Amino acid sequence: MQDKINKIKQEAEREISEVKDGKQIQDLKVKYLGKKSEFNQILKGLKDLSVEEKKVIGPLANSTKNEIKELLEEKETELENAVDAEKEWIDVTAPGKRIKPGKLHPLTLVQNQIEDIFTTMGFEIADGPEVDTEFYNFDAINMPDDHPGRDMQDTFWISREEERKKGTGTVLRTQTSGVQVRYMKEHKPPLRIIVPGRVFRNEATDASHEHTFHQFEALVAGPDISVANFLYIAETFFTQFFGEKMKVRLRPSYFPFVEPGFEFDISCTNCGGKGCSACQQVGWLEVGGCGMVHQNVFEAAGYERGKYQGFAWGFGLERLAMMKYKINDIRLFHSGDVRFTEQF
Numbered sequence: 001m002q003d004k005i006n007k008i009k010q011e012a013e014r015e016i017s018e019v020k021d022g023k024q025i026q027d028l029k030v031k032y033l034g035k036k037s038e039f040n041q042i043l044k045g046l047k048d049l050s051v052e053e054k055k056v057i058g059p060l061a062n063s064t065k066n067e068i069k070e071l072l073e074e075k076e077t078e079l080e081n082a083v084d085a086e087k088e089w090i091d092v093t094a095p096g097k098r099i100k101p102g103k104l105h106p107l108t109l110v111q112n113q114i115e116d117i118f119t120t121m122g123f124e125i126a127d128g129p130e131v132d133t134e135f136y137n138f139d140a141i142n143m144p145d146d147h148p149g150r151d152m153q154d155t156f157w158i159s160r161e162e163e164r165k166k167g168t169g170t171v172l173r174t175q176t177s178g179v180q181v182r183y184m185k186e187h188k189p190p191l192r193i194i195v196p197g198r199v200f201r202n203e204a205t206d207a208s209h210e211h212t213f214h215q216f217e218a219l220v221a222g223p224d225i226s227v228a229n230f231l232y233i234a235e236t237f238f239t240q241f242f243g244e245k246m247k248v249r250l251r252p253s254y255f256p257f258v259e260p261g262f263e264f265d266i267s268c269t270n271c272g273g274k275g276c277s278a279c280q281q282v283g284w285l286e287v288g289g290c291g292m293v294h295q296n297v298f299e300a301a302g303y304e305r306g307k308y309q310g311f312a313w314g315f316g317l318e319r320l321a322m323m324k325y326k327i328n329d330i331r332l333f334h335s336g337d338v339r340f341t342e343q344f
């Protein structure tokens with residue numbers, strides 16, 4: 001009986017030392033400590049042994065069983081630790097995870113390029129508040145309270161009805177033209193500025209309309225500025241901006257802050273003026289409005305009436321970006337979708 005117990009012990013020790021995973025441990029637990037194990041049979045059979053035998057075999061069987069139990073537990077802990085170590089192991093020689101570099105938004109790219117072109121031509125960059133007073137947004141640019149021009153724009157009003165009635169209201173600016181007057185109050189001609197900035201219109205959005213978009217305003221003022229100066233600067237700008245020879249044309253139009261006023265077209269960036277579906281076969285693309293600064297605007301800035309002449313324009317940055325990069329939906333600019341911005 002003693003031999004049998006020792007043999008089981010040796011066998012168990014050998015098998016435990018060869019264990020590779022938790023499954024084998026469980027199997028050995030059943031084999032050596034389970035109800036149907038040889039040990040259990042021996043312990044069960046103790047009652048049939050003589051008193052002398054019981055005294056020897058009983059303690060031996062129990063201590064051996066405990067030894068095997070301890071060996072199994074030791075092995076189990078050892079295996080668990082091994083697994084943890086594998087999980088925590090760091091390969092310091094592995095190449096790092098690639099971090100995608102950030103990209104400039106297409107509107108930022110376009111604005112940077114516009115600013116570069118104009119500053120080389122001697123223009124200054126002016127800035128103004130996005131929440132502006134009724135005075136600068138409307139009155140100062142020749143759109144008094146009863147002016148029908150106010151109906152041409154859907155405005156986000158910040159102030160209450162009573163303030164609006166008193167003419168002291170504030171608005172999310174509907175154009176950047178108010179900055180012209182702010183700038184002219186501080187500076188005397190000759191002056192050349194561009195005003196890139198965000199503007200707001202209370203209107204429904206679709207592929208070509210947004211409630212929030214960007215304009216860049218240009219203003220040139222001096223004693224003898226004419227439409228010819230404007231055409232030259234505009235052609236130079238668009239030729240540099242699109243990297244190919246561009247033609248511009250003016251069509252008479254009406255804007256309250258200019259007299260005369262024009263709609264401004266450039267030769268189609270898609271077909272070069274031959275006519276295609278992008279330009280509805282006319283060879284021209286509409287870009288924005290422009291004209292000679294109204295003397296009322298100069299007066300609002302504190303200039304003597306008739307002393308200076310100037311021209312101004314207001315173009316949409318999004319529209320120019322859409323032409324340059326052939327983007328067909330203005331809503332993409334504010335979508336926050338990196339799949340869009342990554343392409344530029």
Ligand SMILES: [Zn+2]
Pocket residue numbers: 268269270271272273274275276277278279280281283284
């Ligand atoms: Zn075309």
